[in-house]
Amino acid sequence: MPSDDPAQSLAAVRDAITRAAKLAGRKDTATLIAISKTKSADEIAPLLDIGQRVFGENRVQEAEAKWPALRARYPDIQLHLVGQLQSRKAEDAVALFDAIHSVDRPSLVAALAKAMEKLGKRPACFLQVNIGDEPQKGGCAVADLPALLAEAQGAGLPVAGLMAVPPADVEAAPYFALLAKLARDHGVAGLSMGMSADYETAVTLGATHVRVGSALFGPRLGARA
Ligand SMILES: *Cc1c(COP(=O)(O)O)cnc(C)c1O
Numbered sequence: 001m002p003s004d005d006p007a008q009s010l011a012a013v014r015d016a017i018t019r020a021a022k023l024a025g026r027k028d029t030a031t032l033i034a035i036s037k038t039k040s041a042d043e044i045a046p047l048l049d050i051g052q053r054v055f056g057e058n059r060v061q062e063a064e065a066k067w068p069a070l071r072a073r074y075p076d077i078q079l080h081l082v083g084q085l086q087s088r089k090a091e092d093a094v095a096l097f098d099a100i101h102s103v104d105r106p107s108l109v110a111a112l113a114k115a116m117e118k119l120g121k122r123p124a125c126f127l128q129v130n131i132g133d134e135p136q137k138g139g140c141a142v143a144d145l146p147a148l149l150a151e152a153q154g155a156g157l158p159v160a161g162l163m164a165v166p167p168a169d170v171e172a173a174p175y176f177a178l179l180a181k182l183a184r185d186h187g188v189a190g191l192s193m194g195m196s197a198d199y200e201t202a203v204t205l206g207a208t209h210v211r212v213g214s215a216l217f218g219p220r221l222g223a224r225a
Contacts, residue, residue: 035213058083132167161190
């Protein structure tokens with residue numbers, strides 16, 4: 001559970017990540033992306049004050065409203081988009097974000113490539129895989145990953161890794177292991193996996209980026225995921 005003190009929550013999550021990486025015999029650790037969706041600038045500020053610089057949002061419009069002002073105060077912020085992205089918002093996303101974790105279809109690859117060309121800015125791209133084959137979830141089918149990867153590389157996107165959100169309410173480890181295997185098989189380095197409930201497991205299975213919201217900020221009241 002997150003404590004009321006964001007500094008304490010942040011320290012606890014960072015410690016847990018370090019411990020999990022050590023336990024797994026890793027020489028490196030994972031980047032903590034603090035997921036600040038639905039949280040106000042006032043709620044985010046304490047984490048900035050104590051040194052957290054990597055944040056994630058799931059909606060372009062919400063991020064556009066919050067982050068330019070925060071960035072003016074903390075220019076070294078790194079902002080990641082972790083939510084579904086409509087192709088018509090690709091240019092806005094490229095303009096604002098340093099990384100995009102939801103690249104999941106050829107039409108979006110094309111829109112992002114065009115936006116990057118136009119803006120001369122190339123955010124790191126993670127290809128999202130629908131690892132549990134759930135109809136309501138974003139991400140490409142496991143079987144379509146090789147074609148999507150070829151498409152993204154062919155279009156010149158800087159492919160940094162794979163991303164997935166495993167099915168809720170079941171053991172996540174097998175899904176993390178599958179995503180790690182897919183990344184190995186396809187020669188991509190990054191693995192964006194693990195949320196508040198399971199980020200330590202994800203780190204032991206090789207996550208390079210964990211996306212942690214409620215364990216840092218407390219629950220999102222009545223919020224959409
Ligand atoms: C909201 C969200 C998270 C963070 O979820 P918590 O359970 O609050 O840690 C991580 N990844 C994605 C894609 C999200 O939408």
